[in-house]
Amino acid sequence: MKKNTPPQPKRPSKEPALAQIASFVDLFVWLLVFKSFFLPLFIIPTGSMAQTLYGANGVNACPNCGYEYPVGFDENYPTNLFVLQCPNCRYEQTLEQTSLPLPTPPADVSQKPGDRIVVHGWPYDIGGPFAPKRWEVVVFKVPSEGQTNYIKRLLGLPGEKIELIDGDLFVAPAGEEQLRIARKPRYAQDTLWMPYFNQDYPPREPSGSIFGPSERAFFPHWAERTGEGWSGLDTREFGYKGGAAAALRFVTNPDGFQPGLVTDIYGYNGPYRYVPARAAPNEWIQNIQPDLVTDVRLSTEAEVRGDGFVELAIGKRYDRFYARLYGDGRVTLEHAKWGAEMTNDASDTELERQTWAETRIPAPRNPTRFSIEHADYRVIVRAGDAELASTDEQYTITPKEARIRAGASQAIEIVAENCDVSLRHVLISRDVHYKTRQARIARGNAVEPYPLRLFDTEYFVCGDNSPRSHDSRWWNTQRDEIGPHLQARFQAGEYHAGTVPRDQMIGRAFFVYWPGFMPLPLAGNRPLLPDAGRVRFVK
Numbered sequence: 001m002k003k004n005t006p007p008q009p010k011r012p013s014k015e016p017a018l019a020q021i022a023s024f025v026d027l028f029v030w031l032l033v034f035k036s037f038f039l040p041l042f043i044i045p046t047g048s049m050a051q052t053l054y055g056a057n058g059v060n061a062c063p064n065c066g067y068e069y070p071v072g073f074d075e076n077y078p079t080n081l082f083v084l085q086c087p088n089c090r091y092e093q094t095l096e097q098t099s100l101p102l103p104t105p106p107a108d109v110s111q112k113p114g115d116r117i118v119v120h121g122w123p124y125d126i127g128g129p130f131a132p133k134r135w136e137v138v139v140f141k142v143p144s145e146g147q148t149n150y151i152k153r154l155l156g157l158p159g160e161k162i163e164l165i166d167g168d169l170f171v172a173p174a175g176e177e178q179l180r181i182a183r184k185p186r187y188a189q190d191t192l193w194m195p196y197f198n199q200d201y202p203p204r205e206p207s208g209s210i211f212g213p214s215e216r217a218f219f220p221h222w223a224e225r226t227g228e229g230w231s232g233l234d235t236r237e238f239g240y241k242g243g244a245a246a247a248l249r250f251v252t253n254p255d256g257f258q259p260g261l262v263t264d265i266y267g268y269n270g271p272y273r274y275v276p277a278r279a280a281p282n283e284w285i286q287n288i289q290p291d292l293v294t295d296v297r298l299s300t301e302a303e304v305r306g307d308g309f310v311e312l313a314i315g316k317r318y319d320r321f322y323a324r325l326y327g328d329g330r331v332t333l334e335h336a337k338w339g340a341e342m343t344n345d346a347s348d349t350e351l352e353r354q355t356w357a358e359t360r361i362p363a364p365r366n367p368t369r370f371s372i373e374h375a376d377y378r379v380i381v382r383a384g385d386a387e388l389a390s391t392d393e394q395y396t397i398t399p400k401e402a403r404i405r406a407g408a409s410q411a412i413e414i415v416a417e418n419c420d421v422s423l424r425h426v427l428i429s430r431d432v433h434y435k436t437r438q439a440r441i442a443r444g445n446a447v448e449p450y451p452l453r454l455f456d457t458e459y460f461v462c463g464d465n466s467p468r469s470h471d472s473r474w475w476n477t478q479r480d481e482i483g484p485h486l487q488a489r490f491q492a493g494e495y496h497a498g499t500v501p502r503d504q505m506i507g508r509a510f511f512v513y514w515p516g517f518m519p520l521p522l523a524g525n526r527p528l529l530p531d532a533g534r535v536r537f538v539k
Helices: 017-038 122-126 186-192 399-404 484-491
Strands: 041-043 057-061 068-072 081-085 092-096 116-120 137-141 149-156 161-165 168-172 194-198 221-226 237-242 246-251 296-305 309-316 319-326 330-337 354-360 368-375 378-383 386-389 413-417 419-430 458-462 505-514 517-520 526-530
Touching: 116 122, 122 505, 137 458, 149 168, 161 399, 168 399, 237 413, 296 309, 296 319, 309 368, 309 419, 319 368, 319 378, 330 378, 330 386, 354 378, 354 386, 413 419
Parallel strands: none
Antiparallel strands: 041 116, 057 068, 081 092, 116 505, 137 149, 137 505, 149 458, 161 168, 194 419, 221 246, 237 419, 246 413, 296 368, 296 419, 309 319, 309 413, 319 330, 330 354, 368 378, 378 386, 517 526
C-alpha cells in the first residue's frame, strides 16, 4: 500500500543577480544618505579638544613617575628637538626627531591617528528644542573660510552677552545686561576635570626643566605641615594614626611648604618652552606661560575608624572650604573667610567656620569615595552616594569681584584627628581654564574686560585645550582674516569676528566610534590593535 507523503514546500526561486545588485546599490545609497544627513562621520585633526578628544597622538610613559599621557605632534614645531612634559610630575624629556619635516613622531613614541567621531546632524536643522545647547561639543564650518570642519565646545548662544573672566564663563541672557556665572552641568564638569597630580604615580625626583638639575624646581608631593601621625607619603597609599590633629599640604617645591601651584598645563601639547635647534644650553624660547587655576577637586578613597574625622580642604582666594568625613558616617561642608590670602602662617588669620550643609552615610569602615570640588563658584562634597552643595545665598560672585580675585593660588590640604585613616587613589584635578591672554594679540573676543553681545544668529565656541586652541577668542582678530562668505555681513555690522553663524553649524559630536589603535609590544610597539577601551560618548 502506497504511503501518502505530505506535499513538499516549494523552494523559493533565487533572486536574479541583477536584483541582488540593485538591492546592494539601494542599501549603499541609503547608508550614504544616512551618513551624510543624519550621522556624519569625522576625524579629529588636532589637539584643540584634548583631553576630551585627541588628534594624531602617541602615548608616552614618564620615566620619573610612570604616568602615561598622550602626546600631540605639531607640524610647526620650530626645532629638531622634541620636548615632552609630564602633566603629572612636570618631568621633561628631550627626544631627537628621526627625520624632518614634522610631524614625524619621535622614535621613542608610537603614533596613533585622531579619534573618529559620529555627529548628530539633523537635530540642529530642526531647531527649537533640538537647537545647539551650551557645553555641547559641536562640529561647524570654520569662519575664516567656510569649508573646513572644526570641533569645539559651545559656550555662547545667540543674543547673549558673554565674557570670560579668570578662566570662567559669565553670561547675560538675551535682553539682559547683568552678567552671571555660567555653571557647567554635571556631565560636562565631570569630563572637564583634568588630572593634575595622582598619588598613584609618585615622582622619584624633582623635575620641571630640561636645563639641568639646578633648574628642576618642580616636585609635587604631600608634606606634613602640622602635627604628627602621617606615614607613607611617598607611596600610593598613605595613612594616619593618632589623636591630635595633623595636617598635610600639597606642595610643588622640593624644599618648601608654601601652597603648591596648580596651573593649566597639558601633556598633549606641552611643554611651555621650545628649545632652538642650535641654541646654547642655557638659551630657550618662551612660548606659552601657564595660568594659575583655583577651580580644583581633591578626591580619595577613605577608610576612617574611630571617633574623629578626615578633612579635605581647598580654597578660592579668601574663601576656604572643608569637607569632613567622621568615623560614625557624618559628613559636613564647612566654610571660613580668611583675613588674608593663605600663606604658611594663615591659620592665625582664620575666622570662625560656618557649617553650610550636613548629612550622614553608613560608617566608612570600607573604602568610601570622598571628594570636595570648587568649580564655577559652586562647592560640592561627595561621600559615597551622598552629595552636599553650596547655595547661591551662601556663595556666589559678580563679574567685578571675579576680576579682582584672578590669579591667586590656594592651599590644598588633608587633616585627620582622633582616628585611624587609610587613603587610596588621592587625586588632585583641575577644571578647564579659559585663558584670556595670548602672545602677540592685544585683545581677543569676549575676554575680560571686553564682554561681547552676540547677534541672534551667532555662537561662541572654545576648545578644551584652552592654551593651545585657536577658537572664538582669537579668530579673525584682524579684519582681513574674516572669510569671504562673511565679509558682507561684517561690512553691514551683522557679524562679529570670531563667532560661528547659525548656518555654519553642522551638528553635535556624540560618540567616538574608533579612537585609534593601541601599540602592540610584540610588533615593535607599532599601533596595530583597535583601542576599544576608549570607545565612548562625547560629553
